[in-house]
Amino acid sequence: MGQTAHEYEIEFPNAVHHEARVSATFLGLESEVLALRMSRTSPGRYALHEFAKNVYDVKATDENGKPLSVTRPNPYQWNVSGHNGTVRITYTLFADRGDGTYSQIDETHAHLNIPATFMYAPDYSQRPIRVHFKPRTDLNWKVATQLRPLGGGMYSAPNLDYFMDSPTEISNFSMREFTETSNGKSYTIRFALHHAGTDAELDTYMESVKKIVVQEKAVYGELPDYDFGTYTFLACYMDNVSGDGMEHRNSTVLTSTRSLANGGLNRNAGTVAHEFFHGWNVERIRPKSLQPFDYMEANMSGELWFAEGFTQYYTGLMLCRAGVISQKEYVDGLAGSLNYVINSPARKYFNPVEMSYQAPFVDAAASIDPVNRENTFISYYTYGSVLGLALDLSLRDMDGGLSLDGFMQYVWKTYGKPEIPYTARDLQLALETYAGEKFGKEFFAKYVFDSQMPDYKKLLESAGVHFEQPGKGKAYLGAYLDVRDRAATLVAQPMEGSAAYQAGLAKGDKITSIGGRPVSEDANPQNLLAAYKSGDKVKVDFERFGQPRTTELTLGADASYTTVLFEGKLAAKVGEKRQSWLGGK
Known part of the structure; x- marks a missing residue:
């Protein structure tokens, strides 16, 4: 005999004013008081969001329609008492x-993130829904x-976690789908797009989507075993x-x-x-720090440099391998990320693990x-x-055909496919096994547990x-400036150690002249210092309060880097490495 399911219903008669009417029925309750909550967090996010603030007109009855007592022990919870095992x-x-993260209801759609939409009963989290x-x-x-379709507008989830992880788009969307085979099993990849464009535009876009799916499958050598044989893009x-x-287990919101x-x-x-x-990477290759996901407290993980950061590395690389962008466009784009990290004073305060800890903020x-x-x-x-x-380029310099693709496959087979949550130390041991103990220890010691730069x-x-x-x-x-009304205003704190910082300039200061030259009406941040070079000492007039x-x-030196693809004839080894790195699979 199956477990008693929690039953929800949602309708949208007042969508024009962004309202939904939600009802839920909880049967077979074992405790005298039913605790109901709105989540404070959402899977895939790490901060608090306080979804209870958008819930009102709460009423509870028993199976016969008799009103029940509802009390509020805290801002996120409703306690219902006086029932006989059933609460509506x-x-x-x-x-x-x-x-x-949030939900949106209007006359174009009902875009539902489940934690932002439905109350839940924490004492009955393993019951089906x-x-x-x-x-x-x-x-x-x-x-x-x-969610699993049951017919007639009904859908099911095996438990609370799967329900919370299942965003839903309700609209007059267009749907495209294609089949991708992995390990002898066919999976349906669906793309539901709510937009004001044409079918032809969607058909063109789907060609890129298909190429991206193929290239990402090639990184791991297979697809995940998607529940119900389906993966759904909700765009x-x-x-x-x-x-x-x-991201979600078998779908994603775009x-x-x-x-x-x-x-x-x-x-x-x-x-x-x-x-x-x-x-x-994150849904199945999952940090232990995010298991189980906490719906009432911020979720902190020290592995986001890998879960989010390595995924971010592959984002541009996959577009390049899929031909959505050129190799030149991809390489040109690397400079921004490298400059941000290499030249940031923040590395002296936190390493990548500690940067990951900042996610709730x-x-x-x-x-x-x-x-x-x-x-x-x-x-x-x-x-x-x-x-x-x-790590990718370092592995490709080693013997044995190593690469980050190969390492990700190893991590997938060790932790992701069997769904064994990992720690940062587990990743280090995996790299030691894949690329050698000395290399693995050194990479993590220098670049993960410390803030050195390769x-x-x-x-x-x-x-x-x-x-x-x-x-x-x-x-x-060393400061971001907004030039208007004959002044260059510092719009953020100057970079620690920079010329502006050392001279005592601060966010909000309005520079009116540099070296005796007033800031002109048509000045821009790029030409304000054009007459100077690094090391020059200049007088700066400014207003504060x-x-x-x-x-x-004393002006500093521009430390920014460029990344430029060499487009001449390459040595055979260099050309092979670049093609293996950037070429489609």
Whole structure:
């Protein structure tokens, strides 16, 4: 006999005002008080989001419609008492942010992130769940989700975790699908797109999606064993959403304000590549620190440099191998990430593991007090991506045909496919096994558990990529400026150790003249220092809190790098390495 299921129903009669009406029935309750909660977190996110703030008009009855007592022990919970084993609860949900974390309801769609939509009973988390989505037939809505279809608008999840991990798009979307075979089994890859574009644009876009899927499958040698044999992209490319991407076990949310006709054919493909790669790396190759996922507290992990960062490294690489971008475009794009990490003063405060610990404060987290992240934080996405680059090129320099692809396959077979959660030390042991104990220990000691930088010049040039500092003699201030109304305003804290920092300039200061030359109306941040070179001492007049002040600073040197693909004739070994690295599989 199967377990008693929790039953949900959601409908949208007041979608124009961003409201849904939700009801839920809980049967076979064993405790006198049923505790119901709205989650404070969402799978794939690490910060708190307080979804209870958008729930109101809560009512509870028993199986006969008799009102039950509802009390609030904390801001996120409703306690229902006086029942005889059955509770029916109803409430109104307000939802108006379409992205990977929140829900959005309007007359274009019901874009539902489950933790932001449904109350849950934490004491009964292993019970199956059935949900009845009631689309607006007058708006031609239909349902796309990774939940198991039961027919008649009914869908099921085996337990709370799977339910919470199953975003749902209800709209007049277009659907495309194709089949991909892995280990003798066929999987259906579905792409549900809610957009205002044409079928022809979607058909063109699907060619890129298919190529990305094929290249990512080649990295691991196989697809994950998707539940119910299906993987679903849930894409909303509409003006009313917020740009985002969010991975789930057998689906992903993709939101963008860029239509396919307005740059989305290429620019939105990066999110497709990133989130689909997560089907292996983070959904199944999963940090132990995220198991089990906590719906009431922030989820902290020290492995995000790998889970998110290595996925970010593969994002651009997959676009390159799939032919969505050229090898030149991919290589040109490496410079931004390398400059950000190499030249950041934050490395002296935190290593990649500790940067990962910051996720609850930076991953779509909300705060109102100023922070000093310009000097103390490097995104674990970017930090991890440049470590992935270094590890890939380092392995390709070794004998035996090693590569990051091969290492990811090893980690997949050891931890991902059997779904054994890993730690950072597990990754180190895996690298020692794959590439040798000495190499594995040294890589983790220097670059993961410390903040040293690999020799990127040597690594990149071994693959025919020039890594240079063309502006080394140019003057550098070390501050982001907004030039308007004859003043250059510091819009962020200056970089620690820079000329602006050493001279005592701070965020909010308005520079009015440099070296006796007033800031002109048509000045821009790039030409303000054009008359100077590094090492020059200049007088700077500025305003702080409306008061005129003066300082003298010694201009620093532009330390930014460029990455340039060498397009001449390459030595055979270099050419082979570059093709193995960047070429399609």
